């Protein structure tokens with residue numbers, strides 16, 4: 175079985191939006207989107223259970239995003255493909271899902287996994303758009319995935335409780351952050367990652383037309399940045415052993431105890 | 432403008448979130464608001480949307496639409512939007528609606544703005560308001576082409592009744608093969624086990640920071656001392672630490688107790704939407720940068736294992752226990 179995992183590099187630590195470009199500032203250190211680690215972990219488990227299988231990472235981002243991919247390779251993924259192109263910058267859902275689906279088409283994976291959301295934009299929509307472009311079944315919010323006889327069975331949580339859904343492979347599945355506990359890369363994994371194949375492809379390599387890429391291929395725009403509504407008075411303290419008393423006094427003052 | 436609102440239902444009720452979006456759409460876009468209901472045996476419930484401002488409701492009534500799966504809905508909506516020249520499609524966020532909206536964005540190459548908390552018209556242009564970066568920045572977003580797709584954060588708008596009625600129009604259901612490949616094996620039922628937390632005056636909620644299911648006793652004891660109920664995050668419910676009936680957030684309960692104490696909870700947006708209208712919010716988290724501190728009235732940077740039991744003792748003492 176071939177499993178593709180879509181992953182993304184996001185800015186490390188607290189991020190900011192550049193007031194000029196109104197895009198997320200991606201100049202600092204990059205990290206692997208933490209929600210993607212759950213998808214990588216699930217792919218590794220499914221691979222190891224199925225035998226004779228491989229896990230390929232597929233990503234879109236600046237050339238530096240290879241660093242984040244290396245972290246996922248160190249966890250145990252087998253190879254990585256990064257779609258990296260100046261012309262891809264500023265892509266929204268429409269443009270990103272198109273480029274990513276072109277890259278995934280080349281991989282011909284049996285199962286395509288996503289994490290539950292992007293830690294930077296809080297986007298939780300990409301999988302359904304990619305699945306539509308690839309004309310594959312999709313199931314999201316998976317809290318459990320099993321694979322048997324050419325199909326996956328997914329347990330997902332919705333507003334009403336848990337559904338169980340079955341889909342024949344090839345299929346797209348987005349996993350929740352509670353599905354597993356992602357492993358930490360071992361030292362051996364980290365060393366080994368350096369020699370794993372990491373390809374970089376351009377939009378041209380994938381046959382993505384320039385007018386369908388990046389900002390040009392996007393259908394949404396950002397007009398302005400503003401402040402959030404003012405919040406009421408609040409305070410934050412560091413526990414030095416007296417925090418419980420501070421909370422009690424606060425509750426007493428508010429007549430809550 | 433020709434606006435369509437995706438009307439989601441569960442059982443024989445239209446969801447409050449969808450109806451809230453109808454109400455919002457009627458105030459922003461004026462009269463021409465239509466809704467669409469997709470499902471099996473849903474004609475009767477479609478009419479209910481008229482009372483919230485929909486002048487017309489399209490009904491796609493087909494056994495193939497019975498299960499709440501997104502892809503068949505994308506097929507029907509794509510056709511309807513094209514046929515009727517609809518320029519704006521609005522969704523109240525849900526697991527189903529997000530996947531429908533995103534699938535539709537790809538199918539129609541249509542811009543999708545998500546997690547919006549407001550929509551206005553400025554100089555003839557639709558502008559959405561989207562909180563970003565843990566709600567620390569509010570971004571004005573728009574669309575460069577039609578149709579425009581918008582997904583609103585849960586609980587953004589309350590429905591209000593207009594006393595109107597809607598004209599019902601049937602829609603043809605033609606589905607792609609790949610859209611019907613996924614199959615519902617077991618659909619969620621209303622889970623009744625576990626206590627109801629919606630009416631509790633105090634909720635003490637636990638998250639992954641508790642470290643394991645056994646540590647929920649810490650939260651239970653504090654809740655008991657305060658005369659309240661126990662809540663949980665999706666992370667711990669999905670992990671099987673605590674029952675789904677106690678989950679607070681987008682896919683759990685929406686609560687507004689007088690007091691909400693969050694223990695070892697990061698404060699993800701999907702959790703926040705279920706408890707942000709609580710009277711007073713206290714958070715205990717060992718990470719000083721946890722998002723929960725952005726909306727807690729009192730934040731304690733500390734270890735739940737130390738602070739929570741001590742607080743329980745103090746509350747008991749005060750109550751003379």
Ligand SMILES: Cc1cc2nc3c(=O)[nH]c(=O)nc-3n(C[C@H](O)[C@H](O)[C@H](O)COP(=O)(O)OP(=O)(O)OC[C@H]3O[C@@H](n4cnc5c(N)ncnc54)[C@H](O)[C@@H]3O)c2cc1C
Pocket residue numbers: 290291298315351525526637638639640641642663664665666667678679680681682683684694695696697698699700701702705715716717718721733734735736
């Ligand atoms: C479609 C969708 C719907 C969702 N619906 C919901 C929903 O209804 N409800 C919900 O809650 N979530 C929901 N989520 C999930 C949400 O995004 C978060 O993943 C979840 O809320 C995180 O739960 P948590 O805070 O328990 O865990 P984490 O995010 O892992 O946070 C644990 C926190 O505990 C702190 N901590 C660790 N150890 C300690 C200690 N010893 N003392 C003090 N603090 C400690 C950490 O600093 C951290 O901040 C949904 C997500 C999606 C995509």
